[in-house]
Amino acid sequence: MPAVVPTSPVPAPLPASDLDPPLIRVLLKRSSSSVELPQPGRAYRATSEQGAEWLWGPLTVRVRNVGTRWWQVGAWADPAAVEAAEARLQSGLGVSIAVGREVTSGGLTRVRVRWPAGEPADPAALLAGMGFVGSFAIADGGGVSLADAAGNVLTSQSEVLLEPSGEWPVAVDGGRYRGRLRVRVVGDELLLINELNMESYLRGVVPVEMGPSQFPELEALKAQAVAARTYAVAHLGDHDDEGWDICDTPACQAYRGFGAEHSLSDRAVAETAGLIATFAGEPIDAMYSSTCGGHTEDAAYLFPDRAQPYLRGVPCLWDRPIELVGSGTDGPWLSTSGMSATLAGELLSLPAAASPEVVVARVGEITGLGRGPASGPLDADRFSEALLESVGVNPPTGLVDGTRGLDKLLFLTDLYKIPLDPPVEGSADSWPGAAALAVLELRGDVVRDGGEAVPRPGGAGIFPRRSAHGEDLPIPLPLWECWDNGCRRRASLTVQPGTPLERLRTGDRVVGLMVLRSGGGGEADRRSAWREWVRERSWPELERSLGMPGLQKLQVTGRSPSGRVIGLTAVARDGRTRSWQGFDVRRALELPETLFDLHLRRDPDGVRIVRFLGRGWGHGVGLCQHGSYGLARSGMRFEQILGHYYTGITVTRWRSAAIAGKSPAEP
Numbered sequence: 001m002p003a004v005v006p007t008s009p010v011p012a013p014l015p016a017s018d019l020d021p022p023l024i025r026v027l028l029k030r031s032s033s034s035v036e037l038p039q040p041g042r043a044y045r046a047t048s049e050q051g052a053e054w055l056w057g058p059l060t061v062r063v064r065n066v067g068t069r070w071w072q073v074g075a076w077a078d079p080a081a082v083e084a085a086e087a088r089l090q091s092g093l094g095v096s097i098a099v100g101r102e103v104t105s106g107g108l109t110r111v112r113v114r115w116p117a118g119e120p121a122d123p124a125a126l127l128a129g130m131g132f133v134g135s136f137a138i139a140d141g142g143g144v145s146l147a148d149a150a151g152n153v154l155t156s157q158s159e160v161l162l163e164p165s166g167e168w169p170v171a172v173d174g175g176r177y178r179g180r181l182r183v184r185v186v187g188d189e190l191l192l193i194n195e196l197n198m199e200s201y202l203r204g205v206v207p208v209e210m211g212p213s214q215f216p217e218l219e220a221l222k223a224q225a226v227a228a229r230t231y232a233v234a235h236l237g238d239h240d241d242e243g244w245d246i247c248d249t250p251a252c253q254a255y256r257g258f259g260a261e262h263s264l265s266d267r268a269v270a271e272t273a274g275l276i277a278t279f280a281g282e283p284i285d286a287m288y289s290s291t292c293g294g295h296t297e298d299a300a301y302l303f304p305d306r307a308q309p310y311l312r313g314v315p316c317l318w319d320r321p322i323e324l325v326g327s328g329t330d331g332p333w334l335s336t337s338g339m340s341a342t343l344a345g346e347l348l349s350l351p352a353a354a355s356p357e358v359v360v361a362r363v364g365e366i367t368g369l370g371r372g373p374a375s376g377p378l379d380a381d382r383f384s385e386a387l388l389e390s391v392g393v394n395p396p397t398g399l400v401d402g403t404r405g406l407d408k409l410l411f412l413t414d415l416y417k418i419p420l421d422p423p424v425e426g427s428a429d430s431w432p433g434a435a436a437l438a439v440l441e442l443r444g445d446v447v448r449d450g451g452e453a454v455p456r457p458g459g460a461g462i463f464p465r466r467s468a469h470g471e472d473l474p475i476p477l478p479l480w481e482c483w484d485n486g487c488r489r490r491a492s493l494t495v496q497p498g499t500p501l502e503r504l505r506t507g508d509r510v511v512g513l514m515v516l517r518s519g520g521g522g523e524a525d526r527r528s529a530w531r532e533w534v535r536e537r538s539w540p541e542l543e544r545s546l547g548m549p550g551l552q553k554l555q556v557t558g559r560s561p562s563g564r565v566i567g568l569t570a571v572a573r574d575g576r577t578r579s580w581q582g583f584d585v586r587r588a589l590e591l592p593e594t595l596f597d598l599h600l601r602r603d604p605d606g607v608r609i610v611r612f613l614g615r616g617w618g619h620g621v622g623l624c625q626h627g628s629y630g631l632a633r634s635g636m637r638f639e640q641i642l643g644h645y646y647t648g649i650t651v652t653r654w655r656s657a658a659i660a661g662k663s664p665a666e667p
């Protein structure tokens with residue numbers, strides 16, 4: 001790991017409300033028809049160029065298309081006159097028309113009519129014939145209308161601020177959002193914009209970009225929160241011409257509002273409130289991707305126009321398999337007690353299949369508590385009794401039924417969760433040794449703990465359960481591989497990060513390291529799903545997706561130092577060529593990543609198939625989400641994680657930092 005100077009910035013105070021500044025404007029919808037705000041009975045204070053009024057949900061927000069203009073037939077202060085005019089329009093013109101109201105700031109209600117299926121030849125004359133002399137078309141024809149449950153229709157040519165009553169989230173189509181809404185007219189489209197506090201916004205981003213149940217590590221989520229906040233700050237004001245800052249799709253960063261929130265990502269946002277990553281005093285271009293495949297990439301190779309000194313390829317240990325080196329050769333399969341007896345034999349310098357008498361004498365010799373050689377052969381009870389004595393352990397009286405030595409030993413090992421099976425037929429050779437290992441654990445001479453395999457800068461490590469930090473594992477190791485039905489000694493093993501391990505130690509010395517393959521643990525790890533992938537494309541499929549009929553060959557013309565394909569040329573039989581550079585290679589081939597090799601084969605029908613073997617998912621530039629999860633597992637804090645993936649950056653408080661050209665939006 002490169003040296004990182006943690007800056008330990010103090011997070012900003014949390015917002016008291018979702019509408020406290022600094023605010024961000026998120027584009028939720030862009031529609032040329034309509035958007036529903038479905039909550040019945042919800043009151044909205046709607047402020048437009050005509051002033052403020054209350055509307056009642058459900059609301060329908062519509063684009064007012066040119067060609068289906070509203071015709072204003074009159075304006076009245078008396079509600080009865082308004083209703084009479086509406087009734088006359090409905091009965092005179094039929095059900096296919098739309099009747100609308102608009103309340104003016106002067107207290108008048110304008111009544112309007114519209115023919116959604118197309119206007120009659122002379123609407124003014126038709127309306128005059130019904131008594132509405134002087135009716136006129138609303139000249140603009142465009143804009144938006146907001147129709148509420150009470151029959152009110154508000155129209156606007158520019159923007160309507162919709163402030164929902166109450167603190168609970170506002171519903172828009174299928175989603176729920178904190179803060180307030182702005183409806184904006186741009187050309188012949190309506191834009192629906194969610195305006196809210198920056199931190200409230202991030203609560204709906206972090207869990208979508210990095211799932212807290214898939215990556216349950218607070219420091220990794222905090223790193224993601226800072227990256228997402230930095231991205232948002234860097235893009236504030238980018239779409240001022242349309243009245244918004246950031247979109248809600250992965251094209252900007254994914255935002256799903258209140259419905260996506262999760263307590264752990266909320267905590268990550270709160271504990272980093274206001275913190276962003278800067279380089280040379282400016283918020284960085286905080287690119288991130290899912291799985292880099294073992295080494296992140298220089299932006300210069302994939303996105304030349306986004307090259308930055310801090311977007312530099314770095315090793316990403318978590319994405320790589322871990323090599324464990326054993327101290328012996330591969331051994332035969334043994335039962336669990338066979339393995340324990342082997343370990344006890346090594347620890348106590350006992351011969352294989354040592355007799356109970358020899359085992360007791362040797363344990364007593366080591367602890368100094370033995371009573372000398374046994375008088376005659378020991379059965380399981382007398383052996384267990386003598387073994388417990390030789391380590392100075394006796395169960396509290398009254399806890400064990402009867403006085404049989406074997407019951408006492410099994411009671412105690414069970415109490416302390418030390419694995420020891422009762423002696424059974426066929427285990428006579430190994431059982432005394434296994435029992436000896438168990439009593440050494442009882443005495444605390446041998447310590448057993450569990451954890452999972454993690455990469456460490458110097459090689460392999462273990463992340464013990466209930467520990468805050470990963471620890472190095474020695475090279476070589478007394479290495480064992482265990483499945484449900486037994487264990488065997490291994491000369492070496494390759495494991496994925498997250499594989500469960502069990503470790504036996506005396507003092508600082510590791511006397512046994514068991515890789516647990518059973519129990520559906522790390523080997524089937526969902527986190528590793530994108531480390532390796534295979535995609536196949538038939539030749540005709542490639543011709544189509546590359547737009548190269550008559551494709552003759554496909555050549556990799558460039559690779560970055562991390563191995564990513566950054567240049568690809570397709571050659572057709574008639575000599576035409578097409579080339580792709582950088583990230584366009586991934587787009588052209590529709591692959592998860594550009595870190596791949598390709599092989600050509602033929603299927604049984606002779607069709608040429610290109611097989612792409614790859615690693616990683618995303619683009620590999622900037623922060624690697626799987627890698628940062630792993631670094632957090634190994635005990636790194638979020639500033640250190642950010643410093644690993646973004647070379648030379650500083651973590652700082654956004655609003656106290658002098659950031660050129662970027663200032664938070666004020667309400």
Ligand SMILES: [Zn+2]
Binds near residue numbers: 294317626
């Ligand atoms: Zn990675």
